[in-house]
Amino acid sequence: MLKILQINKYHYIRGGSDSVYFNTANLLREYGHQVIHFAMDFSENELCSESNFFASNNDFTKQSLIQKMSNIPSFFYNRDAAERLKELIEIERPDIAHLHIFYGSLTSSILKVLKEYKVPIVVSVHDYKFVCSAYLFLNNKNEVCEKCEGKKHYQGIVNKCVKGSRLFSTVFALEAYYRDTFYPIHKMFDRLIFVSKFSATIHNKYNRELQHITSHLYNFDPLLNSKIANNKKGDYFLYAGRLSKEKGLKTLIQAFAKLPNIQLKIAGTGEEMESLILEATNNVEFLGFLKGEELQNVILNASFVVTPSEWYENNPMAVIEALTLGKPVIGANIGGIPEIVIENTSGFLFSHGSEEELKLSILKANQLSDEDYLTLSVASRKFAEEHFSPGKHYEGLIKIYTDLLEK
Numbered sequence: 001m002l003k004i005l006q007i008n009k010y011h012y013i014r015g016g017s018d019s020v021y022f023n024t025a026n027l028l029r030e031y032g033h034q035v036i037h038f039a040m041d042f043s044e045n046e047l048c049s050e051s052n053f054f055a056s057n058n059d060f061t062k063q064s065l066i067q068k069m070s071n072i073p074s075f076f077y078n079r080d081a082a083e084r085l086k087e088l089i090e091i092e093r094p095d096i097a098h099l100h101i102f103y104g105s106l107t108s109s110i111l112k113v114l115k116e117y118k119v120p121i122v123v124s125v126h127d128y129k130f131v132c133s134a135y136l137f138l139n140n141k142n143e144v145c146e147k148c149e150g151k152k153h154y155q156g157i158v159n160k161c162v163k164g165s166r167l168f169s170t171v172f173a174l175e176a177y178y179r180d181t182f183y184p185i186h187k188m189f190d191r192l193i194f195v196s197k198f199s200a201t202i203h204n205k206y207n208r209e210l211q212h213i214t215s216h217l218y219n220f221d222p223l224l225n226s227k228i229a230n231n232k233k234g235d236y237f238l239y240a241g242r243l244s245k246e247k248g249l250k251t252l253i254q255a256f257a258k259l260p261n262i263q264l265k266i267a268g269t270g271e272e273m274e275s276l277i278l279e280a281t282n283n284v285e286f287l288g289f290l291k292g293e294e295l296q297n298v299i300l301n302a303s304f305v306v307t308p309s310e311w312y313e314n315n316p317m318a319v320i321e322a323l324t325l326g327k328p329v330i331g332a333n334i335g336g337i338p339e340i341v342i343e344n345t346s347g348f349l350f351s352h353g354s355e356e357e358l359k360l361s362i363l364k365a366n367q368l369s370d371e372d373y374l375t376l377s378v379a380s381r382k383f384a385e386e387h388f389s390p391g392k393h394y395e396g397l398i399k400i401y402t403d404l405l406e407k
Helices: 016-030 065-076 079-092 109-116 154-158 166-182 197-206 208-213 249-257 273-279 292-300 317-324 355-366 370-387 390-406
Strands: 003-007 034-038 096-099 121-125 191-194 214-216 237-240 264-267 284-288 304-307 329-332 347-350
Touching: 003 016, 003 079, 016 034, 016 121, 016 317, 016 390, 034 079, 065 166, 079 109, 096 390, 109 121, 121 390, 154 166, 191 197, 191 208, 191 390, 197 208, 197 214, 208 214, 237 249, 237 292, 237 317, 237 355, 249 264, 249 273, 249 355, 264 292, 273 284, 292 317, 304 317, 304 355, 317 329, 317 370, 329 355, 347 355
Parallel strands: 003 034, 003 096, 096 121, 121 191, 191 214, 237 264, 237 304, 264 284, 304 329, 329 347
Antiparallel strands: none
16 A cells, blocks of 8 residues: 655635645555545645645745745745655654645745655646646736746736736746746656546647647536436536636626526626626526535435536536536537537537637537437446546546656
8 A cells, every 4th residue: 555645735625626635545555545635724724634834835825025025035945845845754754755736835845845846746736837837828918828938928928917016927927937948847747637538639739749648537516326316407507616706707707698587696706796686687596615515405406507618618517517417418529628619519619718619519418308318318427437437537536646656
């Protein structure tokens, strides 16, 4: 059995990547491996026996302007994180390190420590931070942008790609140049795990040197085997996830404004919530943040889950959770979505940002007969079982680990 060090900025669930971090750790424990954790010290963190080694909380995004300016060096190189990790490794001596989100917080400093102790480094790639300094491939106008191709990170400054701020954009761009110069990822990492084929393709397009360390492994649903699908149509459509600009929610709200007799429920919170509530018509209901059994029940009783993203969505957990419950998905044809929303099999696709195409897809879905819906629902669950099962994920993950250790 292996001793695996799981590393992530947060040791609590704040988003999809954090869920993957916890799911991976729990899966490995179920198969008898020992898992240890390293993260930053947030008050929201889950209880953890390694928390005494966690790096001091230095969340750049939540600081005042004066604090940001004084703490800029730690955004590039976090000495405290390096020292704390060194102490943990001295005691635990892990066989392998599996990293999730760490840039801009734990920073490249931890890579130097892992290399020093000759711990193989595996990274789950949850976003596009390695090739886009703003990590979303979106400019300040919320448009998909690839002007940074060729390591032209200065384009992020020109277009104010990070939070519409010249300061944030400059810091993120400089961090990318620093990382490319002193910690090039093709030399620092032993294996990259991409959770969509699209992500793997675009990373290799931007950096061909990554091809020899590239693997692909979809996210998984840890509860899939215990879930019972609902193959009956519900009486509403559902969006579940973060309420932010890149998620295409304005387009979704506008489409439902033209479909007053069809109900939409929105589960989630985020910076766009107030503006969306003001724009929504009477057939749209906001449920707020839901999780666990409460969220599962809302998905189970829906007809379709809608994922109208307008960015290079990677491998959205909202889609995975829907399919495992036998709920087909209406998804934007962008990023990794069309890999798992298969037209007429696990749902329907529409051109991202197209209010008219989305409206037509909703009408098409709403008019399905019970028999046609049953066919789609059964196929959705079958697709989930074939691609998102814990057992299949473990087989792929442990092969990556053992291949590295054998080398």
